[in-house]
Amino acid sequence: MNQPTSSALDNQILLDALNRCVAACEHCATACLNEEHVKHMVGCIRLDRDCADICALTARLVARGSVHAKHIMKECVEVCRLCEAECAKHNHTHCQQCAAACKACADACAAYMG
Structure with a gap:
């Protein structure tokens, strides 16, 4: 039985963080639309x-091994940090969960890029 390579494991950790961030952001946006003061x-x-x-987009590029993944990943880190900061301003549980997912994603991308 073949063991996954370190690179494959690193990719999976990164893909998991990216996908958790997508889900958290989508959930947060939908929940924000239901807030009293939208x-x-x-x-x-x-x-x-x-x-x-x-x-x-970053997850898709990483999954296919695109040479453009790291370039887009730099933008991904920037947007995740902005989203983290914005969500952290709000006391709603969904915003706090989103901020945490964005931080984890930005950190995972930064670690992957080295």
């Missing part, structure tokens, strides 16, 4: 959507 959540919703999209 107008106060517009910035959060926009960043959630951007972050989910760039994380999904």
